[in-house]
Amino acid sequence: MSSYDVIVIGSGPGGYVCAIRCAQLGLKTACVEGNETLGGTCLNIGCIPSKALLHATHQLHEAEHNFAKMGLKGKSPSVDWAQMQAYKDDVIAQNTKGIEFLFKKNKIDWLKGWGSIPEAGKVKVGDEVHEAKNIVIASGSVPAGLPGVEIDEKTVVTSTGALSLSKPPKTMVVIGGGVIGLEMGSVYARLGAEVTVVEYLDRITPGMDMETTRQFQKILGKQGINFVLGAAVSSAKPSKGKAKVTYTLRKDDSEHELDADAVLVATGRKSFTDGLGLAEAGVEMTDRGQVKTDHFATSVRGIYAIGDATTGPMLAHKAEDEGMAVAEILAGKQGHVNYGVIPAVIYTHPEVATVGQTEELLKDEGRAYKVGKFSFMGNGRAKANFAADGFVKILADKETDRILGASIIGPMAGDLIHEICVAMEFGAAAQDLALTCHAHPTYSEAVREAALACGDGAIHA
Structure with a gap:
């Protein structure tokens, strides 16, 4: 049985940053990760690959719309989707291998497998049980679904499937007018898709400054993205490589349908704590299925939680800040995050x-x-x-x-x-x-x- 000062469960931005900071502060540290690569959602199927596609398609947009204005004449580039996917995958590999290098550099043990907490002070990975003075839950989040929406990750996809569609669609419906939907909608709009964003609220980007939101929607509209606001989606069903989306306009209860080659379900994310055994370990949860914390500490002594597994904005850098703060606390220092x-x-x-x-x-x-x-x-x-x-x-x-x-x-x-x-x-x-x-x-x-x-x-x- 291995023994550690800290075991971090999850190697996303919160988890790997926490593990590295713990090691830097002299704590014997291990990190549990069941996927084949480190980095969690952000590096593998989130922040990093989406930015690669945003960058590539922005270059295409510049070539198509602005190069000639600057005297750069020539045939517009064609899109090799397979090569663009290969570029995206190479970016992912460089980043995930970088985290693996940092683990080795800081002498952090990667416990490969899915972890659970049978009791305070113990983490089970596969058939092995490891002891830890402190456990940090950094298990992240997964896409949230919608009733009536059938996700097959081929035609009706979450943000994960949207990163690797078999080909750019000619028409796409994005359910949800938040960050993920607008970013990925922009990618495919630049690739020539007719994109329609269907949002339940009467505005996109909820919580943002309203004046900024209005300007943002106006600019995206000029880029060819269509918006249906105040619409409740009741169903989205894939069939023979296509999909049909049904929604009701809340202002008059009228029902409408949209046909599309692809549907992106971007209705937010939810905390992922399945299989950790938190209820059995006595860890209190919120009504929304998030780990309840008080200055990162859970209801069980020696167990902490950070990032998307807890309350607050689901942002990689928020998780990183919390990971560093917890590490400081476990090392006997003052850990703090300015949420303002x-x-x-x-x-x-x-x-x-x-x-x-x-x-x-x-x-x-x-x-x-x-x-x-x-x-x-x-x-x-x-x-x-x-x-x-x-x-x-x-x-x-x-x-x-x-x-x-x-x-x-x-x-x-x-x-x-x-x-x-x-x-x-x-x-x-x-x-x-x-x-x-x-x-x-x-x-x-x-x-x-x-x-x-x-x-x-x-x-x-």
Whole structure:
């Protein structure tokens, strides 16, 4: 029987980061993973492969729509779907092998197999039982289904099947107007598919700043993506390589049908804890099937949980932060996550990134605030690169000028948001950003201009 200071169950972003940090802090660490490769959903069938396809298809879009404008003449490239899939798979392999290298470098044991917790202090993997002073549950999440929707991962697919369709469809229905649906819908729209997004709510990207949402939907509409909002899907059935989606418009209870070559079910994700034996071990769960925690600790002493297995936004970087925090706690240090400064990004083109409060939340709180906004149309770099759609929007306290939140829709938004994250982490005012020199010409100047707009006004507006 092997004995460890920490056994982490799951090797996704939360799990592998937690394991590495534990090892760095001198704890004897093992990580349980039953899949053939490390990295969890994110590296194998989520964040990384989807970004590979988004990158490849964005290059296609640039060649088809912008190259000639810059004097780059020639025949538009054709799509070799098999080669694009091979590129995606190579990206996955490079990343997963990188995690395996880091495990070896940090002397972390990979316990290959599916784990369960027969009792506190013990983890069973296959026929072997290992002892651990502490156990960290980082088992992640899986796609959530819908009643009446028959998923076969060939024609009616989750995000997993959408990454490796046998060929790009001519028509696609995306059920759900959130991050996954819009990203993968963008991929196939660029490949020539007629994409229709069917969303239950009267808006896409729920929880995002409403002004940003409206602009985002308008831009996606110009890219050829169609939207049916306020629609409840009652069924989606595959048949002979096609699929039929039935939905009801909530405003008038009228029933409609859509035929498609492929249907992507992107209605969110749910925590995955099946087979861990948590109920038998006495671990309390929430009503939604998530592990209940208090500062990462479960109801059972010595058992912790992080990431998608718990409550909160299902984001890889949130899981990573929690993994590092738990490792610090187990090593006798102070572990902390600032949940008020966790960015969220949609990797379409343009990208969309948010952090902190939205106008809607501030209004609900009755908090006095001011808005600084700057359009990328006023940014020289963005105009030169055919990327002037969108804006930077900063929300600051009306009296103190402290930054409360931000939304960016535009080029490199997922990178630009972190300047604001760092500012918020240090409690900065909008004026602090406004007084910071930004290199010219860069997209980041738009952030400074938005900060200036919180005061006396932007320069280039």
